[in-house]
Structure formats: C-alpha cells, structure tokens
Amino acid sequence: MTSDTQHSETGLATTALQTKLAVAMLPIAGRGKKRSQAGNLLRHAALIAICALAILPFLWMLSTSLKSLDATLEFPPRWVPDPIQWHNYLDVFRHEKANFLLWARNTLVIAVLGVAGTTLSSALVAYGFAKLRFFGRGPLFALMLATMMLPFPVTMVSLFSLFRWLGDNSGMAWLGTFKPLWVPAWFGSAFNIFLLRQFFLTIPMELSEAARIDGCSEMGIFCRIILPLSRPALAVVALFAFMGIWNDFLGPLVYLQRPEQFTLALGLQNFQSKAGGTSWHLLMAASTLVVLPAILLFFLAQKTFIEGIATTGTKG
Amino acid sequence: MTKFRHEAWALVRGLAFLSPWLTGFLVFTVVPVCLSLYYSFCDYSLLQPPLFKGLANYRMLWHDPVFRKVLGNTVVYGLLALPLGMLAALGVAMLLNSKIRGVSIYRTIVFLPSLVPAVASAMLWLWLFNSKLGLINTTLNALGVANPPGWLSDVRWAMPALVLMSFWGIGNSVVIYLAGLQDVPRELYEAAEIDGASSLRQVWHVTLPSISPVIFFNLIMGIIGTLQVFATPFIMTGGGPARSTYFFTMYLYDNAFTYLKMGYASAIAWIQLLMVLALTALAAWSSKRWVHYQGR
Numbered sequence: 234m235t236s237d238t239q240h241s242e243t244g245l246a247t248t249a250l251q252t253k254l255a256v257a258m259l260p261i262a263g264r265g266k267k268r269s270q271a272g273n274l275l276r277h278a279a280l281i282a283i284c285a286l287a288i289l290p291f292l293w294m295l296s297t298s299l300k301s302l303d304a305t306l307e308f309p310p311r312w313v314p315d316p317i318q319w320h321n322y323l324d325v326f327r328h329e330k331a332n333f334l335l336w337a338r339n340t341l342v343i344a345v346l347g348v349a350g351t352t353l354s355s356a357l358v359a360y361g362f363a364k365l366r367f368f369g370r371g372p373l374f375a376l377m378l379a380t381m382m383l384p385f386p387v388t389m390v391s392l393f394s395l396f397r398w399l400g401d402n403s404g405m406a407w408l409g410t411f412k413p414l415w416v417p418a419w420f421g422s423a424f425n426i427f428l429l430r431q432f433f434l435t436i437p438m439e440l441s442e443a444a445r446i447d448g449c450s451e452m453g454i455f456c457r458i459i460l461p462l463s464r465p466a467l468a469v470v471a472l473f474a475f476m477g478i479w480n481d482f483l484g485p486l487v488y489l490q491r492p493e494q495f496t497l498a499l500g501l502q503n504f505q506s507k508a509g510g511t512s513w514h515l516l517m518a519a520s521t522l523v524v525l526p527a528i529l530l531f532f533l534a535q536k537t538f539i540e541g542i543a544t545t546g547t548k549g
Numbered sequence: 550m551t552k553f554r555h556e557a558w559a560l561v562r563g564l565a566f567l568s569p570w571l572t573g574f575l576v577f578t579v580v581p582v583c584l585s586l587y588y589s590f591c592d593y594s595l596l597q598p599p600l601f602k603g604l605a606n607y608r609m610l611w612h613d614p615v616f617r618k619v620l621g622n623t624v625v626y627g628l629l630a631l632p633l634g635m636l637a638a639l640g641v642a643m644l645l646n647s648k649i650r651g652v653s654i655y656r657t658i659v660f661l662p663s664l665v666p667a668v669a670s671a672m673l674w675l676w677l678f679n680s681k682l683g684l685i686n687t688t689l690n691a692l693g694v695a696n697p698p699g700w701l702s703d704v705r706w707a708m709p710a711l712v713l714m715s716f717w718g719i720g721n722s723v724v725i726y727l728a729g730l731q732d733v734p735r736e737l738y739e740a741a742e743i744d745g746a747s748s749l750r751q752v753w754h755v756t757l758p759s760i761s762p763v764i765f766f767n768l769i770m771g772i773i774g775t776l777q778v779f780a781t782p783f784i785m786t787g788g789g790p791a792r793s794t795y796f797f798t799m800y801l802y803d804n805a806f807t808y809l810k811m812g813y814a815s816a817i818a819w820i821q822l823l824m825v826l827a828l829t830a831l832a833a834w835s836s837k838r839w840v841h842y843q844g845r
Binding site for chain 1: 562563564566567569572576577581585588595641644647652655658659664665668671673674675676682684687690717720780784798801802805814815818819821822825826
C-alpha cells in the first residue's frame with residue numbers, strides 16, 4: 234500500500250524488519266556458543282573488515298563534503314581535506330539551483346501529517362483486530378496481511394489517474410499537492426496495523442474486562458487503557474513511518490511537479506541533475522545533510538526501540 | 550434471537566473500528582487494482598478518456614524488445630544480488646551472533662548503511678564509482694590495476710556495479726537473520742555437541758533448519774523488492790549505458806509518465822502483480838520442503 238509511503242525498493246524489507254530490529258540492537262551479547270581465543274580473534278578481524286567496508290563510504294562522503302572543488306579532482310585523493318572547507322554546507326543552502334530549507338520544511342510537513350495519520354488510524358484498526366470478536370475478523374485480517382505483498386508500482390498508474398479525477402471532481406487539487414503523499418496514511422497501513430495488533434494482544438484482556446464492567450465504552454478502553462500502555466509500540470510505528478517518508482523517492486517523483494514542493498529526497502536528485510555535474514563537494518555536503526537526520530534519529534531513538542521490544546518480549 | 554442481535558452488534562462495532570482500513574483498502578487498493586486491469590486493455594494517454602482495445606497492449610508487450618530487455622535485466626540483477634546478498638547477510642549475522650566484546654558496536658555499524666535514503670546512497674555511490682576520480686578506481690590504481698573498469702559508464706560493468714552496491718545495504722536482512730539466530734534454542738546446539746557434531750555440521754543441521762522460516766521470509770521479500778528496483782538505477786544510470794541497467798519498474802514509470810502510455814504501463818503493472826503472486830506462491834510451495842517451523 235502507498236499509505237506508509239515506503240515504496241522504495243527496499244521498502245518491504247525495511248518494514249518487515251521493524252519488530253526484529255530492536256531485538257538485534259539490544260546490547261546484550263548474543264546467545265551464541267562460547268568460542269576459543271583464536272576463533273574470537275578471527276571473528277574480530279572479520280568483523281572489523283566488514284565494518285570498515287560499511288563505514289568507509291560514509292567517511293568518504295564526509296571527507297569530500299569538506300573539500301574544495303580542486304581537492305576533489307586531486308590524485309591520489311586525500312582522506313583528510315586540507316583546507317577543511319566548512320562553507321560548502323552554507324553554499325548548499327545558498328545555491329541558486331536548490332532550496333534545501335524549503336525542501337526540508339516540505340518533508341517535515343508531509344512527515345508530521347503522515348506519521349500522525351498512520352499511527353492513529355493503524356492503532357484504531359489494530360484494536361479492532363486484537364481486542365474485539367466479530368464475524369469475519371479472521372478472513373479480514375488475512376486479507377489485510379495479503380495487501381502487504383502488493384508493490385506500489387502496480388497501483389501507481391491508476392492511483393495517479395484517481396488523484397487526477399479527484400482533483401477534477403472534488404473541487405480541490407490533489408496532484409501537485411502533498412495530499413497524495415499523506416492522506417492515504419490516515420487509512421491505516423497493513424504493516425503498522427499488524428505490528429500494533431501483535432502488541433495489543435500482549436495486554437491482558439482482564440484490563441479491558443474490568444473497564445467494561447465499570448461501564449467504559451470500547452472507545453474509552455482504547456483511548457484510556459490500550460493507547461497509554463502502548464506508547465513504546467506506537468513510538469516504533471511512528472519512527473518507522475517517519476523514516477519511510479524521509480526516504481521515499483518514487484511517491485514524490487510521481488505526485489509532485491514544481492520544485493517549490495519537492496521533498497528532500499526529490500530535491501537532492503534534482504540538485505544533482507541540474508547542478509551536480511562535477512561539484513562533488515557540494516553534492517556530498519547535500520547528501521550528508523539528508524543522511525544525518527536519519528542517523529541521528531536512529532541513535533536518539535535506540536532506547537525507544539529497545540523499550541518497545543523489551544516490553545513486547547516480557548509480556549508475550 | 551438475542552444471540553443474533555448480540556452478534557450483529559459485535560459485527561457493527563468491529564467494522565467501525567476497522568473502518569479506516571476498510572475504506573482505505575477499497576479506495577487505495579481495490580479500486581486502483583481494478584482500474585489498472587481495465588486500463589491495461591485500453592489506449593489511455595491521460596489527455597483523452599481510455600479507449601478499449603482488448604488484448605492489444607499485452608500482444609504488444611509480447612513482441613516488445615525493450616520489455617524483454619528490462620525483464621532480462623531484472624532477472625539477472627535478482628539472480629546476482631539476491632542469493633549473494635542473502636549469503637553474505639547470513640554470514641555476517643552468524644559472525645554477529647557470537648559472544649565477543651564490542652558486538653553491539655559491530656551490529657550498529659553494519660546496520661548504519663540501511664538508514665541511508667536511497668537517493669543519498671545513489672549520490673554517494675555515483676561518486677565512489679566515478680571512473681576517474683572515484684574512491685574505488687583511485688584505490689585500484691594505487692594497487693597497480695592499470696585499467697580499472699569504467700563501472701557505471703561501461704556496458705559490461707554497470708550491472709555488476711549496481712549488484713556490488715546492493716551489498717552495502719544488507720544491514721536490514723542481517724538484522725532479521727540475527728533475530729532468527731537468537732531464537733534458536735541453545736539446547737539444540739548442546740545436544741548436537743554431545744552427539745559429537747562439528748561446528749560446520751551444527752550450522753547445517755541445527756542453525757539453517759531452525760532459521761529457515763526467516764530465510765524464506767527474506768527470500769520472498771527479496772524477490773518482490775527486486776521487481777521494484779527503481780530509485781537507485783533511475784538516479785545513477787537512467788537505465789544506461791545502452792539500456793544495460795534498465796529495470797522493470799523503470800520501464801513501467803517511463804511508459805506511464807514519460808511517454809504517457811498509461812494503458813501500456815498498466816499492462817506492465819499487471820504483469821508485475823501476476824509475477825509477484827506467482828513467485829510468492831512458488832516460494833510458499835517450495836518452503837514446505839525446506840522450512841521448518843518450531844513446534845510443528
């Protein structure tokens with residue numbers, strides 16, 4: 234579905250790992266077997282090599298982003314730029330072919346609306362699947378799971394014409410606005426519903442029963458008991474929805490037309506095709522600016538991940 | 550009668566809670582999927598209303614050399630990137646599943662590249678692969694390779710370059726495998742050890758069967774993901790040189806939004822949908838032979 238706007242090529246895999254992610258990020262040592270000293274040394278060597286391959290591109294990006302144009306053309310290239318040119322980052326903001334501040338603002342507007350929408354609506358639907366018994370619940374749940382397999386490109390063309398039709402018939406424009414990128418999020422997204430349902434199932438039924446005896450309505454139970462108890466899971470959903478919107482390229486590419494409306498991802502690509510050419514130092518500075526928030530958020534929210542999964546783990 | 554009324558009330562209440570998803574499913578999934586089926590039988594340029602043409606689009610696709618090319622490219626990319634990537638991810642996950650010092654730091658670092666937005670990683674790798682100034686070729690030069698490949702500008706090397714690059718992002722699947730590995734009961738290893746099984750045999754007889762559901766899951770997601778590869782080649786090569794990195798979803802996008810052949814694009818979209826369904830069914834069927842679910 235488009236609603237979680239995670240339709241980059243890694244989108245499905247990204248969403249799928251969400252529950253598992255925190256488990257693996259837990260700082261507890263693996264439950265693996267005890268090894269010999271020599272074996273451990275080999276392991277360290279292999280892991281250091283792998284980590285070097287993972288991290289060198291980042292360092293290279295950072296290094297290039299601080300170089301002068303001449304230094305990027307140097308052979309052999311230097312890892313530590315000399316002189317360090319911090320103003321590349323300012324140049325990116327001031328560049329005539331780019332408007333990164335506006336693009337960041339656009340991305341944040343879409344992200345706030347999208348994250349709020351998908352978290353609230355997915356929680357509501359997940360409550361229905363987890364805590365209410367009714368005819369047809371099982372098949373509907375299976376149907377919902379099946380929609381996770383549907384790739385965005387399959388519906389891309391007809392969604393585009395649907396939004397065009399809506400624009401012609403609803404009295405307000407859809408294409409060329411942010412609406413196609415956040416409105417669908419308010420109708421729940423299959424993966425988030427699934428994740429929250431799994432979490433809600435771990436909350437004892439007795440709590441709901443007690444509230445029901447006290448005369449609380451289902452909506453009251455949902456708002457006053459389930460939601461407050463599920464903050465960690467809601468945080469996980471919100472976090473990943475945010476990442477999905479931050480990373481999304483195909484959605485904005487299809488629906489947004491004017492540069493003033495671009496998101497950061499689309500803007501960065503536009504910047505590269507219009508002004509990139511050979512100014513690798515500016516391009517790398519711009520890329521760093523797009524990557525940094527995602528990485529910062531990950532480090533800031535590591536605790537959220539861990540808490541969320543730890544709670545699921547102990548209650549499950 | 551009261552039981553019936555009770556059931557009916559429960560149904561209404563349940564559907565009320567489900568209503569956001571039910572509405573969204575109808576409007577943003579069922580309608581578009583049906584519409585695109587209809588469009589796929591039409592000539593539709595967006596500017597004029599769709600004109601029914603029967604199977605014409607599918608017949609054209611059958612004879613379309615570009616469609617064959619993108620299909621071939623997608624399959625080749627999938628056959629290279631998917632198995633190698635899964636193998637590498639599993640290997641790294643096994644390494645990360647040992648009780649050694651600093652393992653959580655290693656885990657974090659291996660995962661970091663997965664956080665990079667596709668557009669930013671495309672920029673970064675464009676620069677790394679740059680045939681004259683890129684880090685890769687300057688390093689190869691320094692190591693004494695006289696004529697390093699032209700990577701993205703070389704017909705023979707553009708595809709391998711994209712495959713190589715895809716390994717940078719295996720952190721996602723590493724994490725999934727790691728979670729799977731941590732669920733393997735210790736007793737199984739202890740039992741195998743008592744039976745005198747070597748480390749290698751333990752991997753084969755204990756680890757792999759135990760995490761086979763995870764492998765299966767990654768396989769399905771990988772196949773579906775391969776069919777959708779878009780942003781990276783779109784930005785880095787635009788499908789070139791000589792269409793050597795022109796993939797399925799790019800052709801779909803170009804037909805829809807560059808050539809405005811919405812009907813033709815819809816036919817491509819439906820073929821994509823059918824392939825996803827068929828591949829998922831195939832993977833599900835084959836999994837019966839090699840996926841072991843615990844406690845079943």
